[in-house]
Amino acid sequence: MTKNVVTARKQEVPLQDDNSSVFLQIMVCISVFLFGVTLAGVLSINAMLNAWNESILGSLTVQIMPIVEDNKDAAQAEVLRQQSKAVEFLNQYEGVEKAEPLTDKQLNYLIQPWLGDGVDVSDLPVPRLIDVKIRKDAEIDFMQLAEKLAEVSPLASIDDHKLWLDKLINFADSLRLLALVVLLLVVVVTSGAIFYCTQTSLGLHRYVIEILHLMGAKDTYVAQQYAHKTAFLGFVGGIYGLVLIIPTIYVVSGLAKQIEGGIVSETSLSMLDWGIIFSLPFFSSLMAMITAYYTVKHTLVKFM
Amino acid sequence: MLAKKSGGRILADNISDVDTIIGMQNVGIRYGQGAEVLSDINLTLRRGSFHFLTGKSGAGKTSLLSMMYLSQKASRGIVKIFGRNIAFADRDCLALLRRRIGVVFQDFRLLDHMTAFDNVALPLRVCGMEEREVRKRVTELLQWVELSKKINDRASTLSGGEKQRVAIARAVINRPEILLADEPTGNVDSDIANKLMKLFVELNKLGTTVVIATHSERLITDFPFPRLHLQNKGLKIYRPVVLDGTERRL
Ligand SMILES: Nc1ncnc2c1ncn2[C@@H]1O[C@H](COP(=O)(O)OP(=O)(O)OP(=O)(O)O)[C@@H](O)[C@H]1O
Ligand SMILES: [Mg+2]
Numbered sequence: 413m414t415k416n417v418v419t420a421r422k423q424e425v426p427l428q429d430d431n432s433s434v435f436l437q438i439m440v441c442i443s444v445f446l447f448g449v450t451l452a453g454v455l456s457i458n459a460m461l462n463a464w465n466e467s468i469l470g471s472l473t474v475q476i477m478p479i480v481e482d483n484k485d486a487a488q489a490e491v492l493r494q495q496s497k498a499v500e501f502l503n504q505y506e507g508v509e510k511a512e513p514l515t516d517k518q519l520n521y522l523i524q525p526w527l528g529d530g531v532d533v534s535d536l537p538v539p540r541l542i543d544v545k546i547r548k549d550a551e552i553d554f555m556q557l558a559e560k561l562a563e564v565s566p567l568a569s570i571d572d573h574k575l576w577l578d579k580l581i582n583f584a585d586s587l588r589l590l591a592l593v594v595l596l597l598v599v600v601v602t603s604g605a606i607f608y609c610t611q612t613s614l615g616l617h618r619y620v621i622e623i624l625h626l627m628g629a630k631d632t633y634v635a636q637q638y639a640h641k642t643a644f645l646g647f648v649g650g651i652y653g654l655v656l657i658i659p660t661i662y663v664v665s666g667l668a669k670q671i672e673g674g675i676v677s678e679t680s681l682s683m684l685d686w687g688i689i690f691s692l693p694f695f696s697s698l699m700a701m702i703t704a705y706y707t708v709k710h711t712l713v714k715f716m
Numbered sequence: 717m718l719a720k721k722s723g724g725r726i727l728a729d730n731i732s733d734v735d736t737i738i739g740m741q742n743v744g745i746r747y748g749q750g751a752e753v754l755s756d757i758n759l760t761l762r763r764g765s766f767h768f769l770t771g772k773s774g775a776g777k778t779s780l781l782s783m784m785y786l787s788q789k790a791s792r793g794i795v796k797i798f799g800r801n802i803a804f805a806d807r808d809c810l811a812l813l814r815r816r817i818g819v820v821f822q823d824f825r826l827l828d829h830m831t832a833f834d835n836v837a838l839p840l841r842v843c844g845m846e847e848r849e850v851r852k853r854v855t856e857l858l859q860w861v862e863l864s865k866k867i868n869d870r871a872s873t874l875s876g877g878e879k880q881r882v883a884i885a886r887a888v889i890n891r892p893e894i895l896l897a898d899e900p901t902g903n904v905d906s907d908i909a910n911k912l913m914k915l916f917v918e919l920n921k922l923g924t925t926v927v928i929a930t931h932s933e934r935l936i937t938d939f940p941f942p943r944l945h946l947q948n949k950g951l952k953i954y955r956p957v958v959l960d961g962t963e964r965r966l
Binding site: 424426429620622623624625626627628629630631633712713716 | 785786787807808811812814815819825827829830834838839841842843886890
């Protein structure tokens with residue numbers, strides 16, 4: 413009810429005359445732009461990480477390199493010893509469901525296409541392989557696993573592709589963390605700006621506000637007028653910001669798609685992601701409103 | 717006993733009396749680090765009383781009134797309005813108390829960017845009255861103070877006398893229990909001054925406690941109300957002027 417009254421007539425605190433209105437809109441516009449673009453980045457990174465994680469999860473192959481030596485039996489024994497140590501280690505490793513060495517028969521089967529029938533792998537310097545099944549929900553740091561595995565068995569190594577992808581995932585993860593920090597900073601800085609603008613405006617309109625107080629207005633009454641006005645400014649600024657975000661995302665994702673190798677093929681945003689980006693003006697409006705409201709409540713305590 | 721007998725009708729007995737609507741005990745007020753503007757003010761105004769407030773320019777009339785309309789806090793002593801010790805009232809409570817007090821400020825304090833109508837409507841709107849009721853009441857009252865033609869004019873474009881009438885309309889629109897007026901008839905001709913005084917007297921008959929600060933000798937002699945007189949930072953109270961023109965201290 414009071415809301416209608418406030419919108420229906422001219423506001424008693426003449427906020428429309430404030431110079432800071434324009435500043436606030438530009439500020440919110442820039443903030444929403446930064447926020448939106450960074451958020452789009454975070455969401456794309458999330459999508460990429462999901463895709464990469466899927467390919468990295470599930471299973472893993474560990475190789476035990478052969479030793480080339482004159483004493484074949486001794487070399488063979490050493491390789492098998494290291495293999496069983498590696499298997500034992502892997503089976504105890506957090507997140508590993510099962511680690512099993514491939515049998516000679518299986519190895520033969522793998523080699524067959526290259527070397528033909530009737531080859532005994534035990535005579536050849538081919539790597540032995542361990543098939544490692546990883547639990548679905550496990551979060552394994554492959555770099556760490558590789559290091560520890562090397563301690564247990566110097567001949568063992570994890571295949572390269574997984575390690576490389578793991579490094580990429582770590583990098584993307586820290587990038588995402590950085591982006592989240594940026595998002596937080598944007599919110600903090602914007603609230604700070606709204607706080608100071610509101611305080612300045614309160615000082616500017618002190619005379620009017622004191623009259624309102626003398627007429628029996630509670631702080632809430634003044635705070636509502638500010639909340640209303642600032643919510644509007646926050647919304648308009650947010651719309652401007654959104655108008656800038658959309659072409660930027662298109663340009664950036666267009667560039668990303670030109671990268672070869674399909675690494676960033678998953679960057680396109682989902683409908684939900686777009687929904688979040690399109691709702692940014694509502695969030696900026698809400699945030700501006702809440703900040704202004706509490707700034708007024710906080711500041712008026714010092715007034716008459 | 718004697719004091720009670722002679723003064724009982726004008727003043728209440730003490731500031732905690734149920735009858736006391738405005739009470740002050742050993743009140744002093746100062747601005748910043750300066751000397752006290754008023755010292756040791758003791759005052760007990762009864763509900764439904766009518767007082768003039770006089771004193772030379774700078775004697776502290778506005779200062780005394782501003783404590784009554786809860787704009788300034790006393791720098792010492794006890795102030796009780798509607799029986800509440802103001803020192804212990806929180807902000808929302810002060811707001812609610814102010815709604816029961818109508819004030820005509822010496823400098824009007826109208827909102828210049830708003831119309832006469834919006835200015836008078838202010839006390840009703842801050843307490844959330846419905847717009848339809850606001851419209852009815854404000855239009856009626858502005859008609860009464862002969863400002864119907866100026867209803868949609870910005871306050872800044874009104875003459876001094878017109879502003880004063882808007883200020884008075886705003887002070888009484890909420891039918892306050894206490895009406896405090898600082899020189900309310902200073903800028904209007906004697907016809908309108910009389911009419912406004914009659915309004916105050918009328919409100920007083922309906923139960924409003926009235927305090928009017930004035931320099932006008934004529935007002936004081938024309939209307940038989942007791943007088944609070946500020947002099948040398950202190951307060952003296954005089955009985956109403958009687959027909960032979962003499963005035964006795966209470
Ligand atoms: N806000 C203020 N800051 C500092 N000093 C003030 C303030 N208001 C009033 N004073 C001082 O207090 C004294 C009393 O002022 P006040 O306005 O109460 O007098 P008054 O009786 O209303 O005078 P007038 O009849 O001219 O309106 C004056 O000396 C004035 O200088
Ligand atoms: Mg004065």
